[in-house]
Amino acid sequence: MNLAWKEIKKNKVRFLILGSIVFLVSFLTFIISGLANGLSQDNAALIKDLPQGQFYMNEDADQTYNLSRIDSRIQEEILSKEKNAVAFSLQMGFLNDKDNKQQSVAFTTATDSTLFANVKHEEVILDSSLKEKGIKVGDVLKNNQFSGKFMVKGFVDQKKYSHAPVAYINKEDYQEIYRVDEMQLIFVPNGDSSKEYTGLHSFSNKEFLNTIPSYNAEQMSLNMIVWFLIVISGMLFAIFFYMMNVQKIALYGILKAIGLKTSKLFNMIWTQMVIITVISLVLSVTLSQAFNIIAPKGMPFSLTMETTTQLSIVFLIIGFIGATLSGLQIKKIEPLQAIQQGEA
DSSP: OHHHHHHHHHHHHHHHHHHHHHHHHHHHHHHHHHHHHHHHHHHHHHHHTTEEEEEEEGGGGGGGGGGGGOOOHHHHHHHHSSTOOOEEEEEEEEEEOOOOEEEEEEEEEEOOSSEEEEETTEEEEGGGEEEGGTTTTTTTEOOOTSSEEEEEEEEESOEEEETTTEEEEEEEHHHHHTTTOSOOOOETTTTTOOOTTTTTEOHHHHHHHTTHHHHHHHHHHHHHHHHHHHHHHHHHHHHHHHHHHHTHHHHHHHHHHHHHHHHHHHHHHHHHHHHHHHHHHHHHHHHHHHHHSOOTTOOOOOOOOOHHHHHHHHHHHHHHHHHHHHHHHHTTHHHHHHHHHHHO
């Protein structure tokens, strides 16, 4: 520890440059991760907020939920057998507000369940984000495909689908708008994945999320960027310490000649890596959490401490691997040869 710290103080500029780069990379990683989590919630909060269970979709729908139609007899069979099971449908649409402006929504209807808001005929419960559009409880909204009118009965927090606020409506009203009689999906909380029903394909929560095209493509792109940044940080450590070690071959040769063990030299590198990484991570975590608090309300950004801790641990592991790989050359150094090389 003492040897590692002395070298850091001696080469302050070099270690400051490395620390600055690690800080910027880790800070960018936290920001992109927060954006990925925020977009995930904005895209599929309606589904993500459901407990773990099994989703059932018609096999002929080819894993496309809006093409799925559940036979009424199979629906009744599952709902009667499975406790807390719910059949539901969702489809993108529009509501016209009191100023006749169209508001994009995700119409959702379901059988009686505590997992979905239950509404009466010609009533609607909306995601609270529509309050910012000037919509209030008691407002009357219209839909071009619906003969009646919708009265706003209340709001729910963080219920979105495909980046659109959810609009809970009655089953009969939904059927009139979309001219369908069957529900699209069945969800069984804590369902057994081994249970199969004729003509239906089952999905876990994660598998169902991946059937949503926009969700899968969005998350895959952002997560790929996050992992690229993490790998880059490991490469930075490897390259930095490799260059440092090349410059200090003669010094390492002398240290080995006077009896300093290779393990001590590795400990010095690891200690320097930990010091730089921890300081950089403390700064980037502080700033990213501050951004999480001050981020604009409409910005889909969510960075939990759990995600931050996980990424910080990954950065430390990757840094350890990078520093270790760069130090493998120390193991091969022969004291006499290294000293002669330094004199040359």
